[in-house]
Amino acid sequence: MSIFIDENTKVVVQGIGSQGTFHAKRNQAYGTSIVAGTHPKKSGTTWEELDVPVFATVKEAVTEAGANTSMVMVPAPFTKDAILEAYEAGVQTIVAVTEGVPVHDMTEVYDTVVRRGGVRLIGPNCPGLISPGKSNVGIIPADITMPGKVGLVSRSGTLTYQIMHELAQAGIGISTCVGIGGDPVIGTQFLDVIQAFAQDPDTEAIAFVGEIGGSEEQKAGEWIRDNIPDTPVVGYIAGFEAPEGKQMGHAGAIVKEGGPGGESAAEKKEILEGYGISVAMNPSEAAQLMIERLDS
C-alpha cells in the first residue's frame, strides 16, 4: 500500500507550459497515469509530448478521461482559481506545485477545499509526492527512490531528495514520500501525513524533515508519543544556524523575534526528543539514525 496516491491515480495536469510538460512527461515515463492536460484555448487538441487529450476544463478531464488527481503547475496569480476549479470538478487529490501563492488566496482555498470540502490538497509550493513503483505526482526525481517501508514527510523539496538519497544508498526504500511545502498555509499538514502513515500497513517507520518556524512538528510529535510510541520515527529540523528574525527562503521559515518560543531548530529538537523521537543535526545523521532504529 501507499498513502494518497497509488496505481489507480489518474492525473490531469493544470498548466501545460514548459515546466508542466517537462515534469508531467517525467511522471509519465515513471509509469504515472497522466490522462489529460487542461488549457482554455487548446481544448480539443492533443498534448503532443504526452500523447493525451487537452480539455478546456478540469470537469471535462474528470468526466471524459476519468481524472481523480490534479497536478497544478499554473503561475501563482492563477493558482487559487486552478485549485478551486479542480475541487469543484470533483477531483479527490490536488497537488499544487506552484510557489509564491499569496497567503490570502490560500486562506480562502484552505477553508473551501480542505476544511469544508474535505479534499486532499498537497502544497502549494511543494515538490509533490511519490509512491515508488506506483505513481509520482509532482517534481520529485524518481531515480533516487526505491520501494520500501519508510514513510517520508517534509516541508522542503530538495532536502527531501537529500534524505531519500542517503536512505537509498543504505538500501532503505520508501513507502510514500510526501513533500507538503514550506508555506504558512498549506493543505496537508505534517500531522495529517503522519496519521496516514500510521494507518498504512506498508509503512513501518517514519522519517520527517522539519524546519524552523511554526509548531507543526511539535504537534505531530505529541501525537506520535500518544498514539504510535513503538513506531521508529526519525527527524531532522533544518535551520540550526538560522539567525532570529530573518526569513530563510521559505515564507514560513522564520524564527520570530519575541515569538512564542519553540520555533528554533534547537528548541524543536529538544521538544521532539522529549516525545521519544530521534532528531538529527543534519540529513546524513537522520539517515544514519533511521538505519539504527530499523536494525534495533
Add this chain to the structure above:
Amino acid sequence: MDLVEFQGKQLFRRNGVPVPAEGTACRSVDEVEAAARQYIEDDGATAVMVKAQVKTGGRGKAGGVKYAPSVDDAREHAANILGLDIKGHTVNVVYVEPASDIAEEYYLSVMHDRVNKGELIICSREGGVEIEEVNRTNPQAVVKRQVTPAERQDGLPREVALEVVTEANFPEDVREEAADLLVALFAAYLAEDATLTEINPLIKTDDGRVIALDAKVTLDGNAAFRHDGYAEWQIEGIDNDDPLEAEAKSKGIQYVKLDGDVGVLGNGAGLVMATLDVVAQNGGRAANFLDVGGGASADAMAESLGLVLSDPNVKSVFVNIFGGITRGEEVANGIVEATQRLGEFPQKLVVRLDGTNAEEGRRILEEADLPSVVSEPTMQDAAAAAVRLANEG
C-alpha cells in the same frame, strides 16, 4: 515586506482607519526643523513627535521616539535620532508629526494566524507596552478572536467588532468609534494583502476620539502582482539592507548575509538551511544563505555565484545542488559561465551535484577542467572540504 510607521499610516489613511494629522518624513535636521516650524508656528500644534523610521520594534526604548514642544527641541532630537543604530538598523528617515493628546492607550491588531489558517484579531485595553508582556502578566486583558470565513468574505460585521472591544473592556464612550476603526482595519488588511496590521498604541485623545498613534504593517510580497508590485513602498534608505542583500533582491535571488567565511549556494531553502548546519558542524561558518531557487538557469547560477564571491569575507564557496526541478547540466553550465564571466578569483568552489541530470552536470564540469572547481561526492565531504579551504585561504 514590512512598512515603516509613516507608510503604515498612509495605508491606514486611504482605507479609512483614523490616524493623527499627516506629518512629514524627513532625512535631515533642517527638514525636521522646517516641518516642526510649520506644525507648531503655522498650524498651532502644541508639540511635535520626532520618530525614527526603522523596520524593527523597541524604537522608544532605544531613544528613537521623542516629544518636542518647540522647534529647537525638534532640531535637537532630530540630530540625536538621525544616524542612530537601533538593533542593527541605521535611522536615515525620521517622521515628524503633530503630537496627539493621549488620554488612554489600547492595543489592536489583525494578523494572519498560522495555526488556524485564518485571521486573528487581538485587542487589549492595555496598550503602549509590549503585548507579549501583557499576555504573560495579565492574559485576561488580551482578547483574541478568530475571523470566520464568512466574515472574511463579507467584511467584519460591526456587531462583532463591538463585541471584541466590549470584551476587551474599552470604556463605553469609545466603543462605537473603536468598533468602526476595527471594521476599517480588517478591510484594510484584506484590501492591501497584509499579513499583519498592528496598532500599538491605539489611543483615546483628550477630546474623546480614537486614532492609531502607531502603525505596523506587513504586506505579503507574493501578492505584489495585484498591487503594482508594491513599488509605492520602496523608499531609498529605509530598508537598511546589506548592499549585497539589496542587489540580490533586485535580481530575484534569495540571499541573506551572515557573518562567516564559507560562501553557500544551493537550490531550495531547506537544503540551503541544512548546508549552513553542516558547514557549522564541520567547524566552519557560513558567509551567507543563498537559494538559487527551483529550475535555476545557467544565467541565474552565474549571477548567484558572482554575488557570493563579491563578499570580501568569502574564502571558499560550497555549491550544494540536489536537482529536482533544477537540472544538473544547467547548474554545471552556470558554473562554467560564471568562472568565465568573473575572470580570475582566488576562492575555490566546492561543488556537490546530485539529482536530476547530475551525471550530465558532473561530466560538463569534468570536461571544462576548471582550476577553481573541486568536486566532492557527498554533502558531508563537500562541507568538510569547503571549511578546510576557507581555513587555508
